[in-house]
Amino acid sequence: MSFLSPWFLLGAAAIAGPIIFHLIRRATRNRVQFSSTQFLSASPPRLQKKSKLQHPWLLLLRCLIIALLAFGFSRPFLKRDVPLLKEITQEHHTVLVLDESASMRRAGQWEAAKTQLINWVEETGKDHRLSIIGVSDQVSYILSNELWGKTPSQERMPLLRSVLEDREPGWGATYLDSGIDTGLDELEQLAENTRTNAKKTIRIFSDLTSGSRLSGLAGRDWPDNCVVEFEPTVGGETRNAGLQWLGWSKIGEGPRNARLSLITTGENQSITLKAIDAVTGQMIGKPQTVYSKVGDKRLFLMEIPDTQINPFTIQIEGDSEPFDNTLYVAPKNKRESVLPFIGSQTSNDPRAARFYMERAVSGWKDPKISITTAEASWEKSSNTLLLIGETPNNNEAAAIQTFLSNGGTALLLLTNPSQIQIIESITGEAGWQSPKLKRNYGLFGTIDFEHPVFKIFADPRYNNFTNIRFWNANTMLAPANTEARILAKFDEGPAAVVEWKVGEGSLIAWGGDWTPQASQWVLSSKFVPWFQELIEQSLGGPTLPTMAFVNESSTLAGDSEVTWSSLGSGSIDANSLKSPGLYQISSEENSHWVALNIPHEESRIEALPFDTWEKLGVPLEASQTLVSDEVSEQQAAAKNAIELEGEQKLWRWLLIGTALFLAIESLLSIKISRSGFTPAEA
Amino acid sequence: MISNTAINPQALLAIRDLEMRARVVVEGLWSGLHRSPLHGFSVEFTEYREYSPGDDLRYLDWRALARTDKEYIKKFEDETNLRCHIVLDTSRSMLFGSLDYNKSDYARTLAATLAYFLIQQRDVVGLSIFDSEVRDYLPARWRPGQLRLLLSKLEREPRGNETNLRQALEEVALLNQKRSLVLIISDFLTPPSEWAKELGHLVAMRHDVRAIQILDPAELSLDFGTAAQWEDLETGNKVYIDPEVARKDYLEKFAEHQAKVRKSFDELGVSFQLASTETPLDYVLLDMIKNGRLARKTIRANQRKSG
Numbered sequence: 001m002s003f004l005s006p007w008f009l010l011g012a013a014a015i016a017g018p019i020i021f022h023l024i025r026r027a028t029r030n031r032v033q034f035s036s037t038q039f040l041s042a043s044p045p046r047l048q049k050k051s052k053l054q055h056p057w058l059l060l061l062r063c064l065i066i067a068l069l070a071f072g073f074s075r076p077f078l079k080r081d082v083p084l085l086k087e088i089t090q091e092h093h094t095v096l097v098l099d100e101s102a103s104m105r106r107a108g109q110w111e112a113a114k115t116q117l118i119n120w121v122e123e124t125g126k127d128h129r130l131s132i133i134g135v136s137d138q139v140s141y142i143l144s145n146e147l148w149g150k151t152p153s154q155e156r157m158p159l160l161r162s163v164l165e166d167r168e169p170g171w172g173a174t175y176l177d178s179g180i181d182t183g184l185d186e187l188e189q190l191a192e193n194t195r196t197n198a199k200k201t202i203r204i205f206s207d208l209t210s211g212s213r214l215s216g217l218a219g220r221d222w223p224d225n226c227v228v229e230f231e232p233t234v235g236g237e238t239r240n241a242g243l244q245w246l247g248w249s250k251i252g253e254g255p256r257n258a259r260l261s262l263i264t265t266g267e268n269q270s271i272t273l274k275a276i277d278a279v280t281g282q283m284i285g286k287p288q289t290v291y292s293k294v295g296d297k298r299l300f301l302m303e304i305p306d307t308q309i310n311p312f313t314i315q316i317e318g319d320s321e322p323f324d325n326t327l328y329v330a331p332k333n334k335r336e337s338v339l340p341f342i343g344s345q346t347s348n349d350p351r352a353a354r355f356y357m358e359r360a361v362s363g364w365k366d367p368k369i370s371i372t373t374a375e376a377s378w379e380k381s382s383n384t385l386l387l388i389g390e391t392p393n394n395n396e397a398a399a400i401q402t403f404l405s406n407g408g409t410a411l412l413l414l415t416n417p418s419q420i421q422i423i424e425s426i427t428g429e430a431g432w433q434s435p436k437l438k439r440n441y442g443l444f445g446t447i448d449f450e451h452p453v454f455k456i457f458a459d460p461r462y463n464n465f466t467n468i469r470f471w472n473a474n475t476m477l478a479p480a481n482t483e484a485r486i487l488a489k490f491d492e493g494p495a496a497v498v499e500w501k502v503g504e505g506s507l508i509a510w511g512g513d514w515t516p517q518a519s520q521w522v523l524s525s526k527f528v529p530w531f532q533e534l535i536e537q538s539l540g541g542p543t544l545p546t547m548a549f550v551n552e553s554s555t556l557a558g559d560s561e562v563t564w565s566s567l568g569s570g571s572i573d574a575n576s577l578k579s580p581g582l583y584q585i586s587s588e589e590n591s592h593w594v595a596l597n598i599p600h601e602e603s604r605i606e607a608l609p610f611d612t613w614e615k616l617g618v619p620l621e622a623s624q625t626l627v628s629d630e631v632s633e634q635q636a637a638a639k640n641a642i643e644l645e646g647e648q649k650l651w652r653w654l655l656i657g658t659a660l661f662l663a664i665e666s667l668l669s670i671k672i673s674r675s676g677f678t679p680a681e682a
Numbered sequence: 683m684i685s686n687t688a689i690n691p692q693a694l695l696a697i698r699d700l701e702m703r704a705r706v707v708v709e710g711l712w713s714g715l716h717r718s719p720l721h722g723f724s725v726e727f728t729e730y731r732e733y734s735p736g737d738d739l740r741y742l743d744w745r746a747l748a749r750t751d752k753e754y755i756k757k758f759e760d761e762t763n764l765r766c767h768i769v770l771d772t773s774r775s776m777l778f779g780s781l782d783y784n785k786s787d788y789a790r791t792l793a794a795t796l797a798y799f800l801i802q803q804r805d806v807v808g809l810s811i812f813d814s815e816v817r818d819y820l821p822a823r824w825r826p827g828q829l830r831l832l833l834s835k836l837e838r839e840p841r842g843n844e845t846n847l848r849q850a851l852e853e854v855a856l857l858n859q860k861r862s863l864v865l866i867i868s869d870f871l872t873p874p875s876e877w878a879k880e881l882g883h884l885v886a887m888r889h890d891v892r893a894i895q896i897l898d899p900a901e902l903s904l905d906f907g908t909a910a911q912w913e914d915l916e917t918g919n920k921v922y923i924d925p926e927v928a929r930k931d932y933l934e935k936f937a938e939h940q941a942k943v944r945k946s947f948d949e950l951g952v953s954f955q956l957a958s959t960e961t962p963l964d965y966v967l968l969d970m971i972k973n974g975r976l977a978r979k980t981i982r983a984n985q986r987k988s989g
Contacts, residue, residue, distance in 0.1 A: 030910035032923070035778035035785070035901060036871045037914040039935040043924035 004075035011070035072654030099206030135179030137172030177216030211601035239266030242603020330593035335367035343389030353514035385538035405503030431479025445491030704798035771868030772840030780900035812850035
């Protein structure tokens with residue numbers, strides 16, 4: 001048996017205390033109060049043999065308690081052969097994080113970072129368990145731990161050089177927090193696989209600009225024995241200017257302005273901005289000069305004529321770093337559509353549905369919608385919504401069918417129960433009936449919130465339709481085996497809104513008129529969003545944004561099938577789209593320009609304050625528990641002992657024993673004092 | 683022989699309310715008196731006398747006039763004959779008790795019982811509470827609420843100072859100039875030489891002085907305690923006492939002290955009564971009323987109640 005703190009065994013000498021106390025007969029401490037002692041004479045104390053020990057059992061217990069305490073404090077443990085910690089602790093797990101963001105494109109930065117990384121591995125980290133990850137707005141593995149481990153020691157440096165040789169920095173933002181997170185996961189995985197208490201290091205090779213994102217590190221739990229080290233790239237310019245796109249601004253009939261934010265770092269600068277048409281290469285308007293102070297962020301407007309419909313660039317002149325000097329701008333596409341209306345209703349009659357349709361779309365800027373009475377050959381346009389307000393005649397029904405077959409969408413208001421026959425002539429589906437409701441009004445009972453036009457109301461906050469009554473409801477009762485999709489049903493059962501697929505297009509029938517006399521629908525708050533959504537869907541869905549960051553290119557089009565093509569060249573793969581520029585997205589319905597830019601945070605190239613890391617609780621120094629590389633034999637043995645003692649924890653049992661004996665001692669003392677004796681005090 | 687209820691003092695003192703305790707004792711005593719052979723010994727009974735001109739018409743018995751056509755004047759049934767002043771010792775030595783209660787509790791209950799008993803008889807009762815001096819004084823008066831006032835003073839916990847009977851008697855003599863029955867309730871553990879002169883002064887003022895000595899059974903027998911440090915409640919002196927050893931000597935010295943006390947009272951003509959805290963309170967009360975003015979008054983009151 002060995003002891004971690006053997007000097008505590010000296011405490012066992014305190015056993016002498018209780019023995020002495022038990023030998024000494026102490027004066028009684030019992031007190032008796034009496035009314036008057038004037039008639040009492042002091043009694044001589046009863047004598048007892050001095051050498052006789054009082055209450056030997058109690059004494060034994062007390063001695064045991066002290067001995068156990070001393071024993072427990074000396075932290076005993078049983079020796080066992082375990083591998084010396086020295087062997088384990090010499091292992092290093094290291095993750096190298098290489099910054100591949102856009103700011104690394106500054107002159108000399110990328111080469112400096114690569115050289116620093118290679119030098120460090122060569123000098124220090126060759127024998128470490130190593131993995132290298134690259135970080136920009138995404139994290140990628142440059143060199144995995146498995147590959148590094150498998151490679152023989154002499155081949156490791158050539159491997160590293162060849163891997164780094166072809167790599168280039170990207171155009172994305174610097175998400176250092178994601179990089180460190182991935183590094184920590186890697187270290188945890190390594191520790192689990194090797195089951196060792198190795199020194200864990202994350203070493204960052206980066207320009208460490210203040211535009212780097214670190215917010216993800218707040219409140220993170222850091223593993224033991226982990227340290228984060230930095231190797232900032234040296235040199236490079238500190239003066240820089242970048243542009244952030246804030247949007248378009250146009251007040252009334254005034255000129256159209258591009259709203260921009262100028263981000264500058266370094267000394268005071270005079271920056272010249274030029275807008276250049278990307279197709280023709282002509283300059284738009286006059287160059288604009290902006291003065292900015294150190295650390296300033298200036299917002300300003302740049303006039304772009306309304307006639308400028310081609311995509312263009314805004315170039316910065318006058319700063320030192322060219323990597324972020326071009327802002328690509330794609331003008332907004334203006335969508336305009338004319339909705340043909342079948343029926344004799346005028347737009348000024350508030351007793352007719354058309355009156356409310358026109359008001360629902362007026363003031364809508366994108367798309368700009370107008371409703372006109374259907375004229376000749378309207379059926380040839382397909383990318384629009386046809387509104388059918390009255391019963392169409394046979395010619396019209398045939399035209400509608402053609403229109404639908406070409407991929408158009410039509411909305412039919414069933415103002416009369418007899419119109420149900422028209423459905424058959426358009427869709428070719430027979431057997432539809434229009435029974436009357438039992439009650440004098442109907443309510444929407446079931447709604448298909450999966451359908452695109454009702455999807456906007458799917459949230460429980462908006463899906464209450466129970467306060468909209470339909471007095472003149474013309475219900476639709478589906479035949480068996482119908483292929484129509486019922487979008488809404490009245491609470492009494494029959495359908496209220498039905499959609500048929502006809503050719504490429506679809507017909508939506510609404511069971512009732514759209515006037516305040518027929519229902520509360522057109523006056524309800526749900527009418528305008530629903531109608532606009534229907535128009536959006538008919539026109540091929542909302543347009544894609546025209547301004548985005550480089551990393552958003554893959555998600556920009558969503559699920560739609562589109563083809564990308566860059567200015568002046570053919571189509572390119574969206575996944576390989578990594579650099580900023582102007583691109584054209586084409587789908588079946590339309591095509592429009594998209595400008596991809598560098599994230600504006602990358603323009604902030606001043607150095608990240610070091611205390612930011614401290615504030616986030618990042619472990620910047622090795623903790624005391626870290627084992628140094630050169631562990632002496634003696635130190636290793638001591639660590640071994642600590643490990644063993646920590647594993648066995650014999651002191652716990654000794655403390656439990658002490659507590660048990662203390663309880664027995666207390667009971668015994670109470671018993672003795674109650675029986676009239678005065679126990680000696682330890 | 684007077685029968686009585688002999689209420690166990692332990693049970694009695696367990697009653698929290700002092701007035702209730704007094705009532706329990708006194709009510710029991712009345713019922714005892716009902717069955718006693720003292721019943722019917724009428725000596726000083728007056729009830730009506732014939733009206734003579736000049737008498738206050740407020741006291742004319744109109745009912746008797748209606749029945750008999752004769753004018754009778756009601757004699758004051760509630761006139762007070764006895765003025766009593768209770769002098770109660772609440773010094774620290776009275777806080778001793780080997781039973782569940784101490785001497786002070788017993789003495790306060792006794793004082794309350796006496797006061798209740800006397801006020802029931804329409805006597806006037808006053809109170810002086812003393813330790814090293816008179817701490818609380820209530821003059822003997824006939825007024826509504828006198829009993830409640832007196833009980834409230836008795837209910838106050840004693841402060842616990844040492845005894846100075848001499849000082850207390852001096853102050854009582856100064857405060858009570860009218861002749862009255864002075865009942866001194868104390869343990870009389872101080873030497874009589876300290877207070878005999880002042881007691882004599884009270885007697886000389888023609889007060890009817892009576893002393894009730896309250897002692898704990900442990901003080902009478904020293905059958906109490908263990909070998910330990912014994913602390914004097916009055917002086918705080920500590921002495922190592924083994925009661926087995928010290929008992930004999932104590933009993934001798936205590937008997938000697940008691941003899942001196944008794945002698946002092948006898949010489950001054952003061953009636954003395956020893957009450958151990960074990961003794962039922964109604965015994966003490968009966969002993970007191972068996973002789974002297976109290977006895978005569980009690981008999982009269984008893985007749986009034988039964989008649």
